[in-house]
Amino acid sequence: MSDKNKPQKNKSQKTSKIPPRPTAPTQDAAGGADQASNSQNKQIGVTPQELQKKSAVATPIVRAPEGENVDRRTFIKWAALGWTAFAAVIGGYGTLLLRYLFPNVLFEPKQSFRAGYPDDYTVGEVNENFKETQAVWIVRDAEKIYALSTVCTHLGCTPNWLESEGKYKCPCHGSGFYKNGINFEGPAPRPLERFKITQAPDGEIIVDKTKKFQQEKGEWTDPESFILV
Ligand code: FES
Structure with a gap:
């Protein structure tokens, strides 16, 4: 059989396999759907406002995404740290206040x-x-x-009595005092x-x-x- 005798497929037949694109409903079509829905609601005795309330009540609980849980944990951790620091500061001031109210008493x-x-x-x-x-x-x-x-009349140290030398000798800076307390050596400016x-x-x-x-x-x-x- 020659090519001429083979059945020829025309171009229109090739393109006919591509499914047609869905087209957006036209305003008229949407309006028609709304009208159909309204008419259906009217048939079952529910007004559009009541239907809106019902759909709001029936809204499912939406769980927080994982990221939000992490943020909440971070917030709780920082809040705990903040409260701990606040309690430490208050405790410190409380201690100071107690020390002020009840000072040490020295019994001399x-x-x-x-x-x-x-x-x-x-x-x-x-x-x-x-x-x-x-x-x-x-x-x-x-x-x-x-x-x-x-x-000692220099800076307040306690001299030692040296019996053999007959004098008081200060160990801090070397001041010396006679037995009667008169200073005679070192930086002490005056007698005991x-x-x-x-x-x-x-x-x-x-x-x-x-x-x-x-x-x-x-x-x-x-x-x-x-x-x-
Ligand atoms: S305190 Fe005694 S010599 Fe300085």
């Missing part, structure tokens, strides 16, 4: 103390019985007894101080540290700065 040793009787002291002795507890040396010479402060010393009616020695006597002011001649023996 009494400023006045009994130091025994004159016969308890040997002539020429520097007695150190009250050095640790009262910061006082009791000194007795041939005529009198006096109470000498153990506080003396305290008020008296005798109770029974003859016991009473040292009162609330009253001091300074040699450079001529106060060592004050009758309260020594007791005669």
